[in-house]
Amino acid sequence: MRKLFSGIKNWSHVLFRMAWYFGISFIAFCIRKPKLAHWAMRKWCIGCCKGLGIHTVLKNGHILQENPQAVLVSNHLSS
Secondary structure, X not given: OHHHHHHHHHHHHHHHHHHHHHHHHHHHHHOOOHHXXXXXXXXXXXXXXXXXXXXXXXXXXXXXXXXXXXXXXOOOOOO
């Protein structure tokens, strides 16, 4: 039971953020405002990482400016 409450405490902010920013993103998508939709998705991701205590580091960010369609994901620890 303790693990259940711990999980709810840790993940509830993710669900609340998802509901809020999904609403903004969906409306922006419907009215064809892709920059606003991207902003909402970005704020949701950043807020979730901070809320869960996930440390993020961006290296070589200038590469993303050249190709904004790139998505980079790391699912492991490395040094």
